[in-house]
Amino acid sequence: MKLDTVEIQIKGLPEVPGVYQFYDKGDKIIYIGKSKNIKKRVSSYFNKTPDNQKTRVLVKNIDRIEHVVVDTEMDALLLENNLIKKYKPRYNILLKDDKTYPWICIEKQPKPKIFFTRNITDKSREYFGPFTSVKHLKILIQLIKEIYPFLNQELNHLLKINNKESSIFLFEKHELSIKELIKGNLSFCINHFKKEMKLLSSELKFEEAQILKEKINALVNYQAKSTIVNPKISNVDVFSIISDESHGYINYLQVSFGAIVRSHTIEIKKKLDEENETLLQLGIIDIRKLFSSISKTLFLSHKVSLGEELKVFVPQQGDKKKLVDLSLRNAKYFRIDRYKQMKITDPDRHAKRIMSQMKVDLRLPKEPTHIECFDNSNIQGSNPVAACVVFKNGKPSKKEYRHYNIKTVTGPDDFASMEEVVLRRYKRLLDENASLPQLIVIDGGKGQLSSALKSLDTLGLRGKISILGIAKRLEEIYFPNDSIPLYLDKKSESLKILQRARDEAHRFGITFHRQKRSKLSLTSKLDRIQGIGPSTRDKLLSVLKSYKGIKAASKKEVIDILGKHKGEQIFNALQKH
Numbered sequence: 001m002k003l004d005t006v007e008i009q010i011k012g013l014p015e016v017p018g019v020y021q022f023y024d025k026g027d028k029i030i031y032i033g034k035s036k037n038i039k040k041r042v043s044s045y046f047n048k049t050p051d052n053q054k055t056r057v058l059v060k061n062i063d064r065i066e067h068v069v070v071d072t073e074m075d076a077l078l079l080e081n082n083l084i085k086k087y088k089p090r091y092n093i094l095l096k097d098d099k100t101y102p103w104i105c106i107e108k109q110p111k112p113k114i115f116f117t118r119n120i121t122d123k124s125r126e127y128f129g130p131f132t133s134v135k136h137l138k139i140l141i142q143l144i145k146e147i148y149p150f151l152n153q154e155l156n157h158l159l160k161i162n163n164k165e166s167s168i169f170l171f172e173k174h175e176l177s178i179k180e181l182i183k184g185n186l187s188f189c190i191n192h193f194k195k196e197m198k199l200l201s202s203e204l205k206f207e208e209a210q211i212l213k214e215k216i217n218a219l220v221n222y223q224a225k226s227t228i229v230n231p232k233i234s235n236v237d238v239f240s241i242i243s244d245e246s247h248g249y250i251n252y253l254q255v256s257f258g259a260i261v262r263s264h265t266i267e268i269k270k271k272l273d274e275e276n277e278t279l280l281q282l283g284i285i286d287i288r289k290l291f292s293s294i295s296k297t298l299f300l301s302h303k304v305s306l307g308e309e310l311k312v313f314v315p316q317q318g319d320k321k322k323l324v325d326l327s328l329r330n331a332k333y334f335r336i337d338r339y340k341q342m343k344i345t346d347p348d349r350h351a352k353r354i355m356s357q358m359k360v361d362l363r364l365p366k367e368p369t370h371i372e373c374f375d376n377s378n379i380q381g382s383n384p385v386a387a388c389v390v391f392k393n394g395k396p397s398k399k400e401y402r403h404y405n406i407k408t409v410t411g412p413d414d415f416a417s418m419e420e421v422v423l424r425r426y427k428r429l430l431d432e433n434a435s436l437p438q439l440i441v442i443d444g445g446k447g448q449l450s451s452a453l454k455s456l457d458t459l460g461l462r463g464k465i466s467i468l469g470i471a472k473r474l475e476e477i478y479f480p481n482d483s484i485p486l487y488l489d490k491k492s493e494s495l496k497i498l499q500r501a502r503d504e505a506h507r508f509g510i511t512f513h514r515q516k517r518s519k520l521s522l523t524s525k526l527d528r529i530q531g532i533g534p535s536t537r538d539k540l541l542s543v544l545k546s547y548k549g550i551k552a553a554s555k556k557e558v559i560d561i562l563g564k565h566k567g568e569q570i571f572n573a574l575q576k577h
Helices: 005-011 038-047 053-061 073-087 134-147 164-182 187-202 206-220 276-290 318-345 347-361 414-431 446-459 493-527 534-544 547-552 555-562 564-575
Strands: 018-023 029-035 064-069 103-107 113-117 126-128 236-243 247-256 259-269 297-300 311-313 370-379 382-392 402-405 439-443 466-470 477-479 482-486
Touching (some): 005 038, 005 064, 018 038, 018 073, 029 038, 029 053, 029 073, 038 053, 103 134, 103 164, 187 206, 236 276, 236 318, 247 276, 276 297, 297 318, 347 493, 382 414, 382 493, 402 414, 402 493, 414 446, 439 446, 446 466, 534 547, 534 564, 555 564
Parallel strands (some): 236 297, 370 439
Antiparallel strands (some): 018 029, 018 064, 103 113, 236 247, 382 402, 477 482
16 A cells, blocks of 8 residues: 555654644645654644644645754744745744844944844844844843943943943953853853852842842853854855765755745756766756745855856855755755655665665676575584575575584584585575575685685586675675775675674574584483483473473473383482482
8 A cells, every 4th residue: 555645754754853844735835833853743743633623624735744954943943933934824823923033233333232123124233143032132131231331321421431432442342252242152141140149148138149140040041042143144045965876965045144044955866977066066056046046155065166156155164164064964864754755665675776786886797686695603623513694685584594514524624614515505406496696605715715616616606606705804805716805885885784694694603503512511411321312311301401400300200201110210310410
């Protein structure tokens, strides 16, 4: 059964702060919301029947979902506000008013002053924000005026600051510290009020001290950061790109007056393994045309040429770099969404992609959808065993795993053991007319690989099955008749599958080896007891399971298993050991 598109999109949503957008069948935004966990919030609309009619109608009309990732929940609030005012979605009733968030404004001329405003109009003034809490904003302004009284116009006559030059001089002297304080560096204010609070407490002015304590607490909890803290970044287009083997993912952020007003991500399918710069160049042209962008300034993740009319920057630090990083985060989450949706709708697609990549990385004639890996296990030549594990489409097929007791080799000879087990494995597959693997992986270097090749030569399979060896120390990959090993990137998916197969073969072989040693140990203990031969031993173990169980068994239990005469004889012998 084909899953609903919206359901698939929900499964792929990230669990991070951000803004989500609901679209109807006409591709129109009908609702914009925010959350500190996008996936959890969006899922809540569909997990149960909505309580009110409006929400039920909203959910019924949702055709697809988009989202924008931000750093914090407060960033999500600010972005939601901007987007709602821009698009005016049908179901966003509460935020449809013309409310805007306040900014702190510093005016230098004619006399320095500080105040808050909701309108950013005068270019001669300097603005900081926006702020999400008017209460915290007013506290901050009040504190600044108390620390720097010359900014309080009402006190200038008391401070004898009666002329323009003296007030401007004082402002320029403290300008840097004032701006740092506005941006959120509150340590100076907090320390200042702590000293005042202690002084008031010592003078027994507890009510005044409590007021200062409340201001300190408000400052500690205060957050003055928005999505973009520098409103001078205005009318800018931000583009970034990430890519995989088959697609490029380009994110676009439109920035106006220091706030993000639009986010859009597109997917471009590669045709000829194009570079990121080529894809980004095509994507920028397409997206700017789509949204009729007239911005002359672009911040990009990669340097591309777009003509002399546009100013292109690849920021390396500061607020501009943070914008590009945020764009990259949105591109990455978009790609993750796509992967999750593909995994749901086409579970085999991921495996096909990996198999295709392994074919290229390992120089194979076919995609290794069937891999078999061999490993030997022995301790100083005792109880030699071997293991064969099978991987289908990059995943273990445990029902096809096989153990082997080494029969023809005496002593610790890994090479001869590998030759024997490979010969036995594929002779049997040939006799049974069973399917052969596309790739054989040998745990070891050139020696083990050469031994396995002898068996393939004996069976006439050399050249029909690809084979390689992987050495543990440096993860060298050896091929027949090639003395120079191949080294894959440590993050390579192809290498990870080879490592997993090697480790699985080792684990499976070691487990079998330990079981065999344990069994032999148990067998030797019972063999030392007079009257117990192979037949008697097997009868006892089949019921009592272990040497400990046999020793703890009652006389009646032993007689019930072996008969009266034999049972009494064995029980008495067990008591002597």
